[in-house]
Amino acid sequence: MQEQERNIRYNAYVEAKIAKTHAWPSLFNSFWVGGLICTLGQLCNDLILLWFPSVSTQSAWAYTLIILIFLASFLTGLGVFDKIGAFAGAGTIVPITGFSNSIASPAIEFKNEGIIFGMCAKMFIIAGPVIVSGTVASMIVGLIYLFL
Amino acid sequence: MERKRGNQTVFFNNKPKIIGHYSIVGPKEGKGHLRKYFSQIEEKDDFFGQKTYEKAERVMIERALDGAIKSANAKYSDVHLFMAGDLLNQIISSSYAARSFDIPYVGVFGACSTMAESLALSACLVDGGHFDTIACATSSHFSTAERQFRFPLELGNQRPPTSQWTVTGSGADVVSIKGNGPRITSATFGKVTDFGINDVNNMGAAMAPAAMNTLIAHFKDTNTTPDDYDLILSGDLGKLGSEILIDLMEDQGYKLGLNYKDCGQMIFKRNQNVLMGGSGCGCSATVFNSIIMKKLIAGEYKKVLFMATGALLSTTSSQQGDTVPGIAHAVVIEGVEK
Numbered sequence: 198m199q200e201q202e203r204n205i206r207y208n209a210y211v212e213a214k215i216a217k218t219h220a221w222p223s224l225f226n227s228f229w230v231g232g233l234i235c236t237l238g239q240l241c242n243d244l245i246l247l248w249f250p251s252v253s254t255q256s257a258w259a260y261t262l263i264i265l266i267f268l269a270s271f272l273t274g275l276g277v278f279d280k281i282g283a284f285a286g287a288g289t290i291v292p293i294t295g296f297s298n299s300i301a302s303p304a305i306e307f308k309n310e311g312i313i314f315g316m317c318a319k320m321f322i323i324a325g326p327v328i329v330s331g332t333v334a335s336m337i338v339g340l341i342y343l344f345l
Numbered sequence: 346m347e348r349k350r351g352n353q354t355v356f357f358n359n360k361p362k363i364i365g366h367y368s369i370v371g372p373k374e375g376k377g378h379l380r381k382y383f384s385q386i387e388e389k390d391d392f393f394g395q396k397t398y399e400k401a402e403r404v405m406i407e408r409a410l411d412g413a414i415k416s417a418n419a420k421y422s423d424v425h426l427f428m429a430g431d432l433l434n435q436i437i438s439s440s441y442a443a444r445s446f447d448i449p450y451v452g453v454f455g456a457c458s459t460m461a462e463s464l465a466l467s468a469c470l471v472d473g474g475h476f477d478t479i480a481c482a483t484s485s486h487f488s489t490a491e492r493q494f495r496f497p498l499e500l501g502n503q504r505p506p507t508s509q510w511t512v513t514g515s516g517a518d519v520v521s522i523k524g525n526g527p528r529i530t531s532a533t534f535g536k537v538t539d540f541g542i543n544d545v546n547n548m549g550a551a552m553a554p555a556a557m558n559t560l561i562a563h564f565k566d567t568n569t570t571p572d573d574y575d576l577i578l579s580g581d582l583g584k585l586g587s588e589i590l591i592d593l594m595e596d597q598g599y600k601l602g603l604n605y606k607d608c609g610q611m612i613f614k615r616n617q618n619v620l621m622g623g624s625g626c627g628c629s630a631t632v633f634n635s636i637i638m639k640k641l642i643a644g645e646y647k648k649v650l651f652m653a654t655g656a657l658l659s660t661t662s663s664q665q666g667d668t669v670p671g672i673a674h675a676v677v678i679e680g681v682e683k
Contacts, residue, residue, distance in 0.1 A: 204541030211550040282501015306497035
C-alpha cells in the first residue's frame with residue numbers, strides 16, 4: 198500500500214518536472230507541411246486530368262495516391278523522409294505519405310533478416326494495426342449496409 | 346581493514362588497479378564535447394566497416410578490448426578473464442566479440458549499468474586473488490538499440506521530449522593486481538528499484554530512484570558525504586534524471602553540489618538534437634574511459650564515485666504494460682598511488 202502511494206506521488210512529481218513542450222510551433226509546422234503535401238496531391242490530380250482527358254476522375258485519384266506513395270517511399274529510401282517527419286510530425290504522418298513511410302522504413306530496417314521473415318513479415322509492424330482497423334471498420338460498415 | 350560493511354558495500358584492500366583503458370565512439374559522439382579525450386573515433390559512418398549495425402557493435406568491443414590491453418602494455422595471454430555485457434538480446438555483441446579472443450569469458454547484464462557492474466565484479470575477483478588480470482568491456486550502438494527497443498531508423502516520427510540518444514561507443518578496462526594505475530577501493534552493489542514509471546521514453550525518471558538508493562547506501566556504508574569526492578559521476582540519467590536525483594537526494598538530506606556530473610549530459614553538445622542527453626552502456630563506458638580516466642591518471646581527480654545506472658526492461662515487459670525497474674552500481678576509484 199505504502200509503496201503504491203509512493204509510486205503515485207513519484208509519478209505526479211515526475212509529470213510536473215517534465216518541461217512542457219510548446220504545441221504551437223509544432224502544430225504550425227505540421228499544418229504547413231501537411232497542407233503542402235495535400236496541395237501537391239491536388240496538383241497531381243489536376244495535371245493528370247488535364248493531360249490525359251480520357252482518364253476518369255476515379256482513376257486519377259488512384260494515380261495520385263500511387264505518385265504520393267512512391268515519392269514517400271523513395272524519400273524514405275534516400276534517408277530524407279525521417280528528417281522531414283521529425284520536423285513536421287503529423288503533417289507527414291496523416292497523409293498517405295506517412296503510411297507509405299511506415300511500410301518502407303521497417304522493410305529497409307529488417308532486410309538483413311532475410312526477404313521472407315525479415316523484410317516481408319516485418320514490413321507491417323507499424324502499418325499492421327492501421328490495416329487491421331481499416332478492415333474491421335469496413336466490415337462493420339458493410340454489416341450496417343446489409344441491414345439498412 | 347574490513348572487506349564488507351553494511352549490506353551492499355565491499356572494500357578492496359589489495360588495491361586492484363585499472364592499468365589499461367580504451368574508448369571508441371561513432372561519428373556523432375566524435376563531434377561532441379569529449380572529442381579530444383576519446384581513444385578512437387570512427388569518422389566515416391557508424392557501420393565500422395561492417396554490413397550490419399549488430400556486427401559493427403561487435404567490432405567496437407573487439408577494438409576496445411584490444412586497445413585496452415595494448416594501453417596496459419600487456420599481452421592477450423596476460424588477461425585471464427574477459428567480462429562484458431551490452432543491451433542487445435542475449436548480449437550477442439559481447440559474446441560474439443569474445444569469440445574472437447582466446448580468453449575465458451563471462452557475460453554480464455546490467456543494462457546501462459554494465460560498466461560499473463563489470464568493474465566492481467572484476468575488482469572483487471582480482472582483490473580476492475582468483476585472477477591477476479581481468480578485462481571488462483561494454484558497448485551500445487544507436488542503430489541496434491533503436492531497432493530492438495524503438496522504431497525503424499527511417500520512420501518519420503518525432504522523439505518524445507524526455508527521450509535520450511543511445512551512444513554509439515564502447516569502452517574497455519583492464520583491472521589487475523599488478524602494474525600501476527588508478528585504484529578501485531570500494532564498490533556498492535545496487536538493489537533493483539521500481540517507483541512505478543512505465544514510460545519507456547523516460548528512462549531518467551525510471552532510473553533516478555535506483556541511483557538514489559545506491560548513493561545513500563554507499564554514503565552510509567562508507568561513512569562519507571558527497572563532499573568527500575572530487576567527482577560523483579552518474580551513468581546516463583540525462584538532464585531530467587539528474588535533476589530528479591538531485592531532488593531525491595535533497596529529500597534524504599544529501600546535497601549533490603557542483604562535483605556531481607552525469608555522463609549523459611557530458612558527451613553530446615546541446616545542438617546535437619539529443620533531447621535529454623546520451624544513454625546506453627556505451628555512454629558511461631566511453632565517458633569514464635576517456636576524460637575521467639585521463640584526469641584520474643593526471644591527478645586532477647583524486648577520488649571519483651562512478652555510478653552507472655541501468656533500466657532493466659525488455660520490449661516484452663514494456664509492451665505488456667509493466668513498469669521500468671532500475672538499478673545502479675557504484676565503484677570508488679582513487680588516483681594513482683605515488
